[in-house]
Amino acid sequence: MSELPADIVLRVDRLRTHFELGSRVAKSVDDVSFDVRRGETVAVVGESGSGKSVTSLSIMRLLAPPGRIVEGEILYRTSDGRILDIATLSQKDMRRIRGREIAMIFQEPMTSLNPLYTVGDQIIEMIRLHEPLSKLEARKRARQMLELVEIPAAERRLDEYPHQMSGGMRQRAMIALALSCNPKLLIADEPTTALDVTIQAQILDLLRRLQAEIGMSILFITHNLGVVADIAHDVVVMYAGRVVEQTSSERLFEHQKHPYSRGLLACIPDASRDRGPSGERLRLNPIPGNVPSVMALPKGCSFAPRCPLRIARCEEDPPLLVAEPHHLSRCWRHDDL
Amino acid sequence: MTASDILLRVENLSKHFPTKTGSVKAVDGVTFDIKRGTIVGLVGESGSGKTTAGRCTLRLIEPSGGRLIFDGKDLLSLSEREMRSYRRRMQIVFQDPYSSLNPRMRVEDIIGEAIDTHNLARGAAKRERIAELLTRVGLDPEHGRRYPHEFSGGQRQRIGIARALAVEPEFIVADEPVSALDVSVQAQVLNLIQDLQQSYGLTMLFIAHDLSVVEYLCDEVVVMYLGRVMERGPSRSVYAMPRHPYTQALLSAAPVPNPKAHRQRVILQGDIPSPMNPPSGCVFRTRCPYAIDACAEVVPPLDPIAPDHHVACIRRDDPVVLSQGKRL
Ligand SMILES: Nc1ncnc2c1ncn2[C@@H]1O[C@H](COP(=O)(O)OP(=O)(O)OP(=O)(O)O)[C@@H](O)[C@H]1O
Ligand SMILES: Nc1ncnc2c1ncn2[C@@H]1O[C@H](COP(=O)(O)OP(=O)(O)OP(=O)(O)O)[C@@H](O)[C@H]1O
Numbered sequence: 168m169s170e171l172p173a174d175i176v177l178r179v180d181r182l183r184t185h186f187e188l189g190s191r192v193a194k195s196v197d198d199v200s201f202d203v204r205r206g207e208t209v210a211v212v213g214e215s216g217s218g219k220s221v222t223s224l225s226i227m228r229l230l231a232p233p234g235r236i237v238e239g240e241i242l243y244r245t246s247d248g249r250i251l252d253i254a255t256l257s258q259k260d261m262r263r264i265r266g267r268e269i270a271m272i273f274q275e276p277m278t279s280l281n282p283l284y285t286v287g288d289q290i291i292e293m294i295r296l297h298e299p300l301s302k303l304e305a306r307k308r309a310r311q312m313l314e315l316v317e318i319p320a321a322e323r324r325l326d327e328y329p330h331q332m333s334g335g336m337r338q339r340a341m342i343a344l345a346l347s348c349n350p351k352l353l354i355a356d357e358p359t360t361a362l363d364v365t366i367q368a369q370i371l372d373l374l375r376r377l378q379a380e381i382g383m384s385i386l387f388i389t390h391n392l393g394v395v396a397d398i399a400h401d402v403v404v405m406y407a408g409r410v411v412e413q414t415s416s417e418r419l420f421e422h423q424k425h426p427y428s429r430g431l432l433a434c435i436p437d438a439s440r441d442r443g444p445s446g447e448r449l450r451l452n453p454i455p456g457n458v459p460s461v462m463a464l465p466k467g468c469s470f471a472p473r474c475p476l477r478i479a480r481c482e483e484d485p486p487l488l489v490a491e492p493h494h495l496s497r498c499w500r501h502d503d504l
Numbered sequence: 505m506t507a508s509d510i511l512l513r514v515e516n517l518s519k520h521f522p523t524k525t526g527s528v529k530a531v532d533g534v535t536f537d538i539k540r541g542t543i544v545g546l547v548g549e550s551g552s553g554k555t556t557a558g559r560c561t562l563r564l565i566e567p568s569g570g571r572l573i574f575d576g577k578d579l580l581s582l583s584e585r586e587m588r589s590y591r592r593r594m595q596i597v598f599q600d601p602y603s604s605l606n607p608r609m610r611v612e613d614i615i616g617e618a619i620d621t622h623n624l625a626r627g628a629a630k631r632e633r634i635a636e637l638l639t640r641v642g643l644d645p646e647h648g649r650r651y652p653h654e655f656s657g658g659q660r661q662r663i664g665i666a667r668a669l670a671v672e673p674e675f676i677v678a679d680e681p682v683s684a685l686d687v688s689v690q691a692q693v694l695n696l697i698q699d700l701q702q703s704y705g706l707t708m709l710f711i712a713h714d715l716s717v718v719e720y721l722c723d724e725v726v727v728m729y730l731g732r733v734m735e736r737g738p739s740r741s742v743y744a745m746p747r748h749p750y751t752q753a754l755l756s757a758a759p760v761p762n763p764k765a766h767r768q769r770v771i772l773q774g775d776i777p778s779p780m781n782p783p784s785g786c787v788f789r790t791r792c793p794y795a796i797d798a799c800a801e802v803v804p805p806l807d808p809i810a811p812d813h814h815v816a817c818i819r820r821d822d823p824v825v826l827s828q829g830k831r832l
């Protein structure tokens with residue numbers, strides 16, 4: 168049986184998830200490791216195609232073929248203190264983990280909510296699947312869940328169908344459904360990306376409050392560094408299927424130790440930095456070029472072709488190096504940053 | 505300022521969509537000016553009427569009321585035939601770089617189509633023009649032979665911009681042109697837009713929901729809510745000191761990449777009401793932390809509070825509202 172420090176709920180260790188497409192292989196996730204501690208939020212951030220969703224689907228074991236975990240461990244500590252390797256669990260055992268131990272929410276609420284049933288019936292069914300409660304007791308719990316996510320007139324809303332709710336309300340209903348079995352870990356894949364900033368602020372606030380109340384851990388997937396700064400304790404920066412930098416949120420925004428993270432932050436317009444003394448606009452500093460395809464990664468460091476700090480050594484693939492205590496960087500030149 | 509500094513004056517513009525269950529007031533009495541060579545940002549939550557207002561200014565959809573004065577001419581008084589010469593001068597760039605380009609056409613034909621519509625060039629001159637446009641947006645002229653699916657999102661957005669530029673417009677409505685792009689690519693497209701403004705004096709209405717992009721790119725900003733303008737003015741003043749409670753809430757909700765930015769956050773309760781049946785008086789009052797009974801009585805006028813800076817709020821000078829603006 169594997170070991171796991173007591174405060175760690177989830178440990179992803181050297182995970183590789185590939186899609187074999189004929190003779191070609193998409194290395195969507197290739198050597199990803201991180202820990203999620205109890206009651207804390209880890210953000211996984213990266214641009215489109217960097218492997219964020221494939222990472223979360225691997226943890227939930229919801230990958231559809233030809234997607235396959237080809238290497239690595241996903242250690243999870245259950246509520247009763249056992250440590251399981253999710254990567255090798257049978258689908259039957261996994262069904263007991265999903266929902267009750269680890270729940271997931273998505274960008275699009277209708278991927279979780281069924282349009283044909285009322286919101287109440289869906290939450291009640293989820294509760295009764297995992298706990299021996301009467302219908303009436305389960306309904307009461309379902310109402311409390313809607314109240315918990317601050318849906319007004321909860322009793323009435325139980326009998327509404329998803330399409331009768333606004334986008335922000337549906338998102339809350341999905342969160343209520345996900346939390347109805349008291350999961351220890353919530354995986355949230357871009358849950359606020361499609362929402363307006365005012366509704367996003369409500370949902371982030373809600374997640375923060377629920378975390379404080381229930382003590383759950385959150386793996387929060389996003390491409391928005393502003394959201395990361397808002398919600399995360401720790402950050403994992405992904406690029407082309409790999410972790411390129413990993414540290415606390417505070418540290419990352421203060422001092423990036425990988426040229427990609429630094430480049431990403433420099434791209435985000437910031438009027439206090441990108442406007443001159445008389446208010447004239449200064450040009451932004453985009454990262455040149457495009458993200459490589461995970462089917463045809465360059466030799467050596469995947470970021471090297473776009474990197475301003477590239478040196479000859481970058482043809483050799485760097486491992487995740489310890490740049491400073493609790494600060495990892497997949498860059499040979501992290502000391503020069 | 506003389507009237508000729510203004511390229512487009514939007515006056516009391518409205519667009520009501522009749523539906524089975526009633527009329528949707530998508531745009532309801534919107535007024536703003538766009539000065540020549542400037543970029544005006546149009547922001548607001550989903551459903552606030554940004555796209556509808558943008559399309560109305562080009563008469564891509566017919567407004568229900570109001571006036572559109574483009575270069576001194578009242579566009580709504582023009583017949584469709586008279587409108588043609590104006591159409592060439594005004595173009596649109598769409599949000600979605602995936603669905604806005606015909607997948608079965610080569611890039612050179614997508615751009616060529618716009619040139620043909622207005623009979624601008626033929627044969628070798630047209631080919632040369634297409635090559636020049638592709639170069640101008642940072643693509644290789646060789647790319648003209650390819651199809652849209654062979655390009656990344658940022659490259660497709662450049663193709664959309666090249667298509668709009670093909671007819672040498674003076675004015676472009678860009679409807680969320682960078683919203684679907686990753687930040688590294690978004691920065692490339694924002695630089696391109698600036699180059700176009702600076703080298704060709706392009707005037708632009710830039711629709712967006714990312715407030716930091718608007719603060720950086722736009723000379724002026726118009727904040728919409730439920731079809732109405734809540735506040736408008738020079739970006740610098742509006743961002744430095746937002747005066748309308750809705751602008752304050754929007755700015756405070758926008759996440760910034762700095763965990764130490766402890767801002768006084770205003771969390772708005774509830775959702776945007778239905779435009780079918782908007783609240784009486786001030787449409788924002790149902791979510792406004794400072795609403796009082798009087799807010800339900802009259803529609804607040806968009807009053808000037810400084811040169812070019814207008815606010816539609818009866819409590820705009822109240823110390824609680826003022827101090828919230830200062831804290832942001
Ligand atoms: N079913 C699949 N078959 C083949 N390739 C896939 C499949 N699913 C994902 N991929 C590839 O894996 C890579 C990572 O995809 P993933 O969905 O994890 O990206 P992401 O970081 O979540 O991006 P986004 O921000 O766009 O959601 C992409 O290059 C994608 O094309
Ligand atoms: N053809 C139409 N018929 C009926 N209602 C419409 C029509 N087009 C738009 N609307 C409604 O008008 C309102 C404003 O829509 P619009 O698309 O202009 O908003 P928007 O600010 O661009 O939103 P988003 O940020 O989501 O793009 C919405 O309530 C929308 O549902």
Ligand SMILES: [Mg+2]
Pocket residue numbers: 219220221
């Ligand atoms: Mg994804």
Ligand SMILES: [Mg+2]
Pocket residue numbers: 554555556
């Ligand atoms: Mg729109």
